[in-house]
Amino acid sequence: MKSNFVKKAALASLCAGIALSPAAAPGIMNSTPDVKVSASAEMAHDPSRDVQKDGVGNPFNYGERNTPENGTDEEIRAINHKMSVQEVKYCMYKEIDEHWDLIRVRFGQDNREMVYALFCGLGSRESTLGGNGDGADLETAHSEGFGVSSAHAYGTMQTAVTAFKDCDPTFMKEDDVPEMYQYTLTHANFYDAVISNHMGIRKLMHFVRSAIVDYNLEGYQVVRAALKAFNTGWANYTGEDDGYYKNYPDEIIALARWYYEEGHLYDNEFSWTTDKRADEYRQGNPWDWWGDGVPSLAEISTAPAPVSPSPTQAVSPSPTAQPSEPAASPTVTPTSSPTVAPTVSPTSTGTPGKALLPGDVDENGRVDITDLTTLAIHLLDKTKISETAAKNADVDGDGNISLTDLATIRQYLSKKIDKLG
Numbered sequence: 001m002k003s004n005f006v007k008k009a010a011l012a013s014l015c016a017g018i019a020l021s022p023a024a025a026p027g028i029m030n031s032t033p034d035v036k037v038s039a040s041a042e043m044a045h046d047p048s049r050d051v052q053k054d055g056v057g058n059p060f061n062y063g064e065r066n067t068p069e070n071g072t073d074e075e076i077r078a079i080n081h082k083m084s085v086q087e088v089k090y091c092m093y094k095e096i097d098e099h100w101d102l103i104r105v106r107f108g109q110d111n112r113e114m115v116y117a118l119f120c121g122l123g124s125r126e127s128t129l130g131g132n133g134d135g136a137d138l139e140t141a142h143s144e145g146f147g148v149s150s151a152h153a154y155g156t157m158q159t160a161v162t163a164f165k166d167c168d169p170t171f172m173k174e175d176d177v178p179e180m181y182q183y184t185l186t187h188a189n190f191y192d193a194v195i196s197n198h199m200g201i202r203k204l205m206h207f208v209r210s211a212i213v214d215y216n217l218e219g220y221q222v223v224r225a226a227l228k229a230f231n232t233g234w235a236n237y238t239g240e241d242d243g244y245y246k247n248y249p250d251e252i253i254a255l256a257r258w259y260y261e262e263g264h265l266y267d268n269e270f271s272w273t274t275d276k277r278a279d280e281y282r283q284g285n286p287w288d289w290w291g292d293g294v295p296s297l298a299e300i301s302t303a304p305a306p307v308s309p310s311p312t313q314a315v316s317p318s319p320t321a322q323p324s325e326p327a328a329s330p331t332v333t334p335t336s337s338p339t340v341a342p343t344v345s346p347t348s349t350g351t352p353g354k355a356l357l358p359g360d361v362d363e364n365g366r367v368d369i370t371d372l373t374t375l376a377i378h379l380l381d382k383t384k385i386s387e388t389a390a391k392n393a394d395v396d397g398d399g400n401i402s403l404t405d406l407a408t409i410r411q412y413l414s415k416k417i418d419k420l421g
Helices: 004-015 073-081 085-098 100-107 112-130 193-213 220-232 239-247 249-261 276-282 286-290 369-381 387-393 403-413
Strands: none
Touching: 085 100, 085 112, 085 193, 100 112, 100 193, 112 220, 112 249, 193 220, 220 239, 220 249, 220 286, 239 249, 249 276, 249 286, 276 286, 369 387, 369 403
């Protein structure tokens, strides 16, 4: 029998870097000519994509959640902890792409890759994008207990509990972004990497509105103040506090430019606060690079398309203005299918009403990253799965569910093999 330590090590090895990490495309220049991507840079998305128009296309197959809704805090955080810097970046881009129309209008910024870079700068300022080896698994201000402090935060952007619905009623409300669903504050939602990013973006949109409506700010000062508020709770501009701006929003935009100019939007490179490699981008007014777009609260003209929620999702995305209605959506149609299309046809045997699909461990009719994590948790802790799920998990057909099956599913999601079963 293998020890639990050996099993954990094997599971970590098998789960780490999955496409989760698709094959890299070395030597291919980025689709946008003015972004300098080094010849050795790795990008997980199809390099032929028009990123400015369509986004990166969710190459890591992230769903509406990154983790099982019924997992323990430890299980959920362990999954986030294994994420590479590249995976952390693409996890943010997935949410940016889904809400692109809203973000570009509120920021007054049509260059999608500059927005990617801004969030890389924010993630670097808050968590080094997982460069310290902890992936998206970073928690702060939690010593008083779960959700007690308004500063209690988690994830790549360090999204605070105040962003969530049903947090402490004494906290200031952030319920004025009806274009994005507001998740309820639960352990499973708060600790999920995808939901944390979603709520972090939504939080910024809330403070953009505050900067415009409450403080009459214009131009880049709107985004600058929203970033300040993300950290302090107040989007006002106070010229006498320029030192604070230098250390937070201005540092974020300098780091953002480093990612953009040095070609590190899509690889495993990361930066950090006071990183000397970004010194040249801290000179003068670092926001000159951002341009002179006009942030706006204009109504989003693109009709949102409905999204089928993941079966592990706590609630279906719907505008916060109508919390009792379960339907709704991101602000734009997703640019690609969020899952890997199955390459085998379901068979008619197995549990009544459930067709077999090799690799579909969570029985949602598709094969994606959630199946890998569900199987990993089952192998580690012997959590129960159904008869159909067990048959789907046995992708090598030897009658046993083992690390070999986990490795095979990983190869499939990484596109190293083209079929299962």
